Structure formats: structure tokens, C-alpha cells
Amino acid sequence: MEPRTAPPMTDLDDILDGLRARPAPPALAAIGDGVMHGLAVRREAGTARRGMMMALGIAAVVGVVGSIAPATPAQAEPLFGVPSGAPSHLLTD
Template sequence: MADLDAILGALGGQSLPATLATIDEGVMQGLAARRDARVARRGMVMALAVAALVGVAGSLAPVAPAQAEPLFGVPAGAPSQLLAN
């Protein structure tokens, strides 16, 4: 334990390297990049959840059966068709 105290005492007496003064900007840029990535990931997860919810709700909703009509025929709601019946 005395050796550790002597080593730490020797380190405490030394001056700090000059590169430590410029490390703040790099750390802050790294934190900002991580924050941006987290926000982007959160947005993608939210979009995925909404899409899944809409897909499940759309598949469970009851739908009316499809009715085929002639392509160029008279529509069933046309006035001439209503007067003829």
C-alpha cells in the first residue's frame, strides 16, 4: 500500500500534458453524435411501432366483400339505370 501511495504522490507532483486542454471539444462532439444517433433510433422505432399498429388494425378491421362491375358499363348509381328499374 505504501508503494501505491508513493506512485500516486509522484504522479500528483507532475504537470498535466498539454493535450488534455484540447480533449473537451472531442468529448463533446462524441456526446453530440451519440445523442443524435439515439434520437434517430428512437424516431425509427416509433415509426416502426406506428406502422405495425396500423397494419394490425387494418388486418383486423372488417371489410365489405368486393363487388365487380363492368369496366365500361353503366354504373349502378347512374340516373338512367335507376329510372329503368
């Protein structure tokens, strides 16, 4: 078997005309679905990544603001006790 030799570059227009005249391979018709599926997967991954980064940023801001803001001391009161503003409570004190 003889090795194939490349045609000279001066025949490039003739080669391209020959390719244009030939029908496209059937595998090329199905390639669009694969490409569009791959793009959709990448778009979903990017959306998920942006959402996670936004949640991380919000959590960081809330954490920093919460640690910087002055906290008031906690005051525990009985759950079912007499409210501090009730007349009976005011009379006993």
C-alpha cells in the same frame, strides 16, 4: 538506466500538491471539443433510433388493426360514368 521506483504512498499529499502546481498540458484543453462532439453523435444516433422504433411500432399497430378490422367489399364504378343518384340513371333502371 535504473528502473523508476514508485514513491511511497505516505507522500501522496505532496505528490498531489506538486501536480496542482504544474500547468495543465495543452492537449487537455482540446479534449473537451472531442468529448462534446462524441456526445452529440451519440445523441443524434439515439434520436434516430427512437424515431425508427416509433415508426416501426406505428406501422405494426396499423397493420394489426387493418388485418383485424372487417373489410367492406369493393364496389367498382366507372370513372366518368353517370352518378348512381342522377335522375337519368334512375329512369333507365
